[in-house]
Structure formats: structure tokens, C-alpha cells
Amino acid sequence: MAVDAAKLPNTAHATEDVGTIPQWKLMVRRFRKSKLSVSGLILLIILYTLMLLSDFIAPYQHNRIDSNYAWAPPSQLGFANGKVVTYALKQTLDEVRFEWIYAPDLENPIPVEFFVQGYPYKFLGIIPSSLHLFGVPEGSQINLIGADKDGKDVFSRLLKGSQISLTLGFVGVLISVIIGSIVGTASGYFGGPIDNIIQRLIELLRSFPDIPLFLGLAAALPMGVPVEVRFFLITIIIAMIGWTGLAREVRAKVMAFRASDYTSAAIAAGGSHWHVITRHLIPNAMSHIIVVGTLAIPGAIGSETALSFLGLGILPPAVSWGVMLRDAQTIEAITNYPWMLLPVGVLIISVLSFYLLGDGIRDAVDPYA
């Protein structure tokens, strides 16, 4: 009997926890049900990890020129003496087309070494380092996915370019989410003339065709500024155009929540406008904002790529995927040097992953959608 009595409080405690799974756990459960969204998330985690470690993984600086390797094809890899090796390139001049023809010198393996010293960089932008994941001895070169017309390593450029392409979309959407939420909430909450003015302004902004508006704004950017400033200004441009759609969706949500009884109850309890907006309206709209934001990131990444492709976004010597695609826009590149098109593949993967992730989050936060 004594044992039973000791067990009782435990059982009582166990029953108390029944049915109290927190909301976020339910969301995670629902999210994990969708295989596509989970794979999207995993791909994004990989992409962003690569981006953070890009200086460590890249064997060369993105703008290191070596004219000996102009249009060099992807290095061939192999095994020799239990080591990963690559081969030196034999150059012969095609006298008809006046082009270098490269062929791997299979007799002459060059060992690929791991954790080698290379160009100096700052790890995560803080810790000075010169350690690189892999490299080959001085005097030879490894171009995992080939080189461009100046002999710049495409692999290194792709990694470096992700730093701009993947963050710019993210930051741009973050800014437009902030603007959109504030304006949309104000519009939906106060209604009347404020709502009217904001909605007409949004319509005005949306009635501009996107590309000319981008071009106009980008052309107004000062040319001589450092890369970071230009990056920031382009982010602002993308945000300036992106916030309108979000503001409208937030407005619709806020209007619905404004009419709800708990908002009346909060006002009846003596809450100010600010209190009602920050405590009741925005938290309720948050799941929606996150979903719309996630789904807006691929658009922003696309916008940056398009701007840079047109030569109005990020400018060389800085590199983004759009800048790389600009180098690949000749028919020559497409027919003879197909590795130049690889940024397209990476771009598609990242954009697709964001869409899959956004879809998954939407289904997870709102089971009825």
C-alpha cells in the first residue's frame, strides 16, 4: 500500500501534461510530415553553411587572375598512391580557331593536399586565418569546375558570389518585411483616411513595371562607392519594391484581428493603440508574415541576380551569381565553356529550396490553408 501511495502523485503529474504540447511543437511535427519542405530546408542549411565557410573552402581568391588558365576546363581528379590527385594541363594552340586546347597530363599527377595555407582571409568576418580546406602546390592550379576567361577559378567565385546572392535576398526581404508590417498594420488598424492614403500609395508603386523601376533606381546609385555600400543600397532598392505586397496581406490580416473580440477586450481593459498592436495584432499576424517573407526571399534573390546580370547591381570586381551569369551570356560560353552556366543551377536550387520551405511553413502554421 505504501508503494501505491508513493506512486499516486506521479500519476497525477503525468495526466497534467496530457494535451499540453506547445504550439511550436505541433508546427514542427506538421512541417516534418512534408518531405519536400524538409529537403528544401536541408539544402538551404547546406547552402548557407557553404556560404559561411566560403573563404575556407575556396582554394583561390575570387578575383585572382592567371591568364595561363584562361577558359581552363574542370580539373580531372584521380587516385594515385592512395592520395587524391589532379593533373597538370598541357596547353596546345588551335591555330585555326586561335584558342588554347587543354588536355590533362596524365603522366604528371599533382597531389591534392588538405588543410593547407593559402590566401589570408577573416573567418566569419572576424578571425584572421589563412587555412583552406584543400589546395595544390604552388605552380600548379586546381579548378574544380573550370576557370573563366581570365583564368579566375569558377568554384571560388561561386562560393564568394553566394555571400552576396544569398544574403542580399535575405536582408532585402527582412527590410521589406519590417516596412510592410509597420505600414500594413497601420493601414489595417486605423482604417479611414490613413488606410486610403497608404493603399493608393501602394497601388501607385505597384503600377510601375518592375524592371524599369529597378533600372531607374539602380542607375541613380553612385558609381564610385565601396562594395559594401552598393550592396546595402541595392538591398534597399529591393526592399522598397518588395514591401507593398506584404503590406497588403498584413493589412487584411490586421483588419480581421481588429474586429475580433479579444482586441475589443484588450481595449476594454485599458490598452493603448500601441499596446493592442504590439501585443495582440502583430503576434497573431506573425505566422503569416513569416510565410510571406520566406516566399518573398527567392523573388529578392532573383531581383538581385537580374540587376547584376544587367550590369546595374553588384559590379565587378565584386562577385555575385548575377555577375557570374553576366560573364556567361555569350554564345561562346554556352557552347564551349558550359561550366560558366553553373551559377544558374545553384540559383535554381536555392530559389526552389526557399519555395519548398515557405510552402512547408505555411502548411505547418496554418493547417487549414
Added chain:
Amino acid sequence: MTTQATSINLTSHDDVVRVEDLKVNFYTQLGVVNALNGVSFNIPRGRVLGIVGESGCGKSITGLSIMQLVVAAGRTEAGRIMFREFAGQEPPINILEYGKNSPEMRKIRGNNISMIFQEPMSSLNPCYTVGNQIEEAILLHQTDDKSEASKRAVEVLTKVGMPNPDRIAASFPHELSGGMRQRAMIAMALSCNPTLLIADEPTTALDVTTEAQILDLMRGLQSEIGTSIMFITHNMGVVAQMCDEVAVMYMGRVVERATVDDIFYEPRHPYTISLLQSIPRLGRSKGRLSSIEGSVPDPYSTTPGCSFHPRCPVAIKGLCDTIVPEETIVDAAKGHTVRCHLNS
């Protein structure tokens, strides 16, 4: 003004709220709706006043006017709402003098006058725990200390008879039943010990068993804390169980005002009489249940004379349809007044 004279004669200075000749119009695209056409009544301290009437008679608008929560389309045209936080406060505060969103008004809301809404299902924010939402009002008005607030939230949940209040405080609204949510709403409304509690049909959305429990609870808390309650309902059974005094409203006017016993046993206004006759009673199954002839007039039209005359079985031609009856005293000692030509 006879109206004012009578109400001053009839009432002591210990009214929590005295509404005097309140007129509220709604300006809509279809025209002007006279929601309140000169409502006057008083809520004595520590008592429960029932406001009874059909849909659209202005019960809820009266409640919202006291809180200054009428939507933007509604405009207060005339009248005063005098509020006395404590007995004998001189001069009383005219709530309508404060701006709708002024800091003074916000201090009154939730702190001195609080409100319980009809729908317990949607009155709680799904994003926060119940405890969190009760703390909100306490933090707004009473204290800045969060741990103190959460302690008081659990206390007030205990007070409203919640089983296992600690756990309820930590649960989200969707985990509670309708009755429990309404208890939580009552806890929230009482968390700052308000002088007046406005309950706008708090049991309409609940089943009868839960309704009885909630009414019991409110009655018990009322006698314990001494909060005055303005109880808005259309259910005469609830009135009988809950209220000390009753104001019957029709078309934006108080047509009869009396103690609960007088309303049920000595009703004077034909509308009150018809309302009582239309309640089904156990054991009296013979014959059809009587109902009030006609229906509530279109809100956009104005009825000349007594607004009840088109449906009144005893209306006097040439008098009831031309002159608005004044508030007349039936029993000064009990505070029984009526607006009907038959009684003047």
C-alpha cells in the same frame, strides 16, 4: 427637463454610474440610426442592474458608451455619464468629457470599469496563455512587477473557482471549454477590482448548465467583492436569477425601471407586460404562447410619439402616436418609473 428632475429625486448620491439623457446616433451609408434616444438610468453602488430588451434596442450600445468603445460611426449627440469611483465622490466624473483614447479614459477602462463580452470563444487571444492575458490588465493598471502580476492572476483564477488554477494560467485558450473561458474572462475583468462590471450577455453562448454555474459565480463574487454589475441580457429568467433592479429598454429608451420584484409582479409598461407574457412557463401548456404583435421597426425610420405604439395593444389614438411619454414615477420609495401615457 422632467427626466433629470425625476432621476435626481429618485436616487441617492451613491450611484456608481448615472446615465443622463444619453443620445447616440449612427451615421451609416443608408442613413442615420437613432440608437439611443435619451437613455437615463442609474446603477446603485454594490447592486446588479439588469438591462433588458430585444435585439437592437440599444442595450449593448449603452454598455459600450459607458466604456467609450462605440465604433467610429456612432456619435454621442447629447447626455452625460456621471461616474463615482467611491461613495460620495464630489463632483462625479463625466466620462463623456474624456477623449475616447485619452490616458484618463484608458485608466478607467479595465481598472475602474471593466467588461465581459458575449463570446468567450473569441474573447481570448489564441497567441497567449490565459494567465498571460489576465496579467496584462494587472500590468497595465496595478503593478509593474511581473512576478507579482502572475501571482495575482493565479489568485483571481482561484477566486472564480477554476480547478487547478496554476495549470489553467499556463494553458492556452483552445485548451479550455467555453465555460472555463468565460470564467477566465470574468477573472480578467475582476483582476483590478473594478467599481463597475459591465457584462454584455455573458452567458448567451453557453449551455444552460454552464450558464447557471457562471451566474452563480457572478452572484457570489458580487456579494463578496461588492462590485456593481450592469448585466445586459434579453433573458428574463437570467434577470430573475441575477439582478436586483431592472431597466427595460425599447428602441433606444428606458421604458420601465424598477426593482426585480416589481418588474415581475407589478409591471406597468405594456411592453414589459408583453415581454413577460411571452416567456414559456412550465405546467401551463394550454393554448398558444402569446407573442408581441409585429416586429421591431426599421432602425432607419423614426417613430413619432411613443416608440412602442405601433405594437402596443392598449395604445391611445391621437396621444401615443404623437407625444413621447415622459418618465413618470410609479413608486418613489422603490424607484419604480415608467414611460407610458397610461401611467401619467
